Amino acid sequence: MKNLIRRWFGSGSAQSKMAGSIPASIAEFDGKALDIAVAATWHERIPHPEWREVQAWVESFEEESRAAALLACTRAWLGMLAQTLGPGYRVFESGAALVLSERPDNEARAMLDFVENSRRRVRRVLEDLASEEVAKEVLLSFSDRETYSRYAARYCPDIDETMVSAGMFLHADRSHFIVHGDELWRMEPTIVHELTHAQLAHLDLPLWVNEGIAVNTEQRLTRLGADAFDVKALEEKHAAFWTIENIQRFWDGRAFKQDGDESELAYDLARLLINGACQDWSAFKRFASAASADDSGAQAAAQFLDVDLGEAVRHFLDAPSGDWGPRPDVWPEAVVVEPE
Template sequence: MLKLLRSLVKPKQLATTEAVAALPPPPVAVSAEGSDDFSVTENLLGANGLPVLNWDAAQQWVDGVEGEAAQARAWSECERAWLEHLRVALGPEYRLRELDTALLLSTLEKNVAEATLAFVDKTLQRVVRILDGVAHVPEWGHDILIVFDDDDAYYKYVAHYYPEAGEFAGSGGMYINAGCGHFVTVKADLRAIEPVIAHELTHACLSHLPIPAWLNEGIAVNTERRLCPPPPPSSAGTTPQQMHARHQKFWGPGEIQQFWSGKSFLRTDEGNELSYDLARIIVSQFGAAWDRFRSFVLSANAEDGGASAAAEHLGVHLGDVVSALLEQGPSAQWAPNPAAWIGAPERGAFSAG
């Protein structure tokens, strides 16, 4: 599927506009049996000239719909209605397409759009297979991908969610987890969104579990790399030995408590990168024995950083694992210590660009 998508998408190739009939106007309201209609137009917010639905208001309306199946349908209709309004705002060349749980808003030619939708759908299926006995596909909502034609529209939209970010560095796309989670990218960077999709679909399939952030992110990074292998490191890149030295220099007793609590993933310095890498390494080692790892994941809880589940199902103490990786002597200071944490532990699935 990756090869098919890459063969269809050539950034410098001019795409011919698909001839389509005039589309009906977007819905002004969404209906659900037994409930008052939800006004879409009255709940649209401005995102630098582009419409964003008030998802808090939508959620409040959906909560009043009777029955889980009806609520799921109502939420899905809110998603579609918002995307139809966004389609109109972006211009007449944009089209909204659907395949199973995937929705795509773009100007991509039909064959490229279909391949993109198939990639999202197939990736979800592969995540479920890889995370055998652990993954659970959410019953609500779609996997939404918005492909903007150019950088201006993309950054104008993204700036709504990150108003204090100022100038954005080059981005291959991101997942925006705000009310209604969705992927965004630019047409020229379509291939770069693939690992982001794999990573975030993994998080979605783990969202039913109270696991700690390091486990959540470690599983997501390993699954992402398995489905979308990164390019081989260049000669100028960081070697594994250099990365190991960075870990040894950075992690101390205080920093490791941030790791176990998930707070280190929110750092804005190198601790952010090193947190994801340390989580990747630990999960890669634990996941080699899948049956035991599955039992561990299903039992792990963020409240103790997964310590009791690791001892019970893996027969290891997390502090000993980390101290060995860092080539430090065994000590209780490396183990999760919730009493030393500041605030509630994080569960992961952090938005990133």
């Protein structure tokens, strides 16, 4: 059992075994200081740093010192959040991650170890698709949906508690991911899913490719896939739902943002397409590196996978002939590319 736990969470660094702390909101580095709280903007009773000011402060240092200066600002940001959200929130840090959490020390440290260990495993799965970024991962773990929703509303203005997912990767500002949940084991698939998005953020991926890779990685590293009954039921739902008209919402990303069956089916269709495409892993990596959200990866799929995306979907759905592929000319002006 102890060996199993070590495989799940890692052995833990000396830092991660320390109790959580509440850092000051003042970033200090190399004789300079920046109070993150002074210029913070408030949204839904939660402060957010003025990241342009942070970036300007970081860029005042020599290039080789900027990563350390940004880390100082990141600690100050999390300290500001901990002070605002309540006395139970603390910051936990390891060599590769920072976690803000209200959970008991042992659970927060397990989460921190899981994030660090999972990042290594995700990077191992993605190989050279993974980002070269070496900054520490930042995970904000909220104890309840209401606080999670208030925080997320800063980045997703239309969100409400009825639309809340288990977690989200936020590209804007200092990229980070947020989760909520009552039990650590329930959060582990979300953490891996969001870590995968973080490692892919440097690529111009269509949303279906990004989500398909994340779902497959999540299932590979944290749990078994759906059983045969679920697969059969989903196949029937796919065949009944998708049409030549609404398949464009899958290709342009809108389907992933809908409630109910459409979102569920979009994620599953992405999973299925990526699961098939990555059978030739070398070719798939070339495809993913070249895929563009502008045409939902159609040109890259033809070039590197020798696959017509429309025909691939039509074959899976066992649908009549027609133009099932991406058609950017009928999409809304703004293509949806931000993953959740």
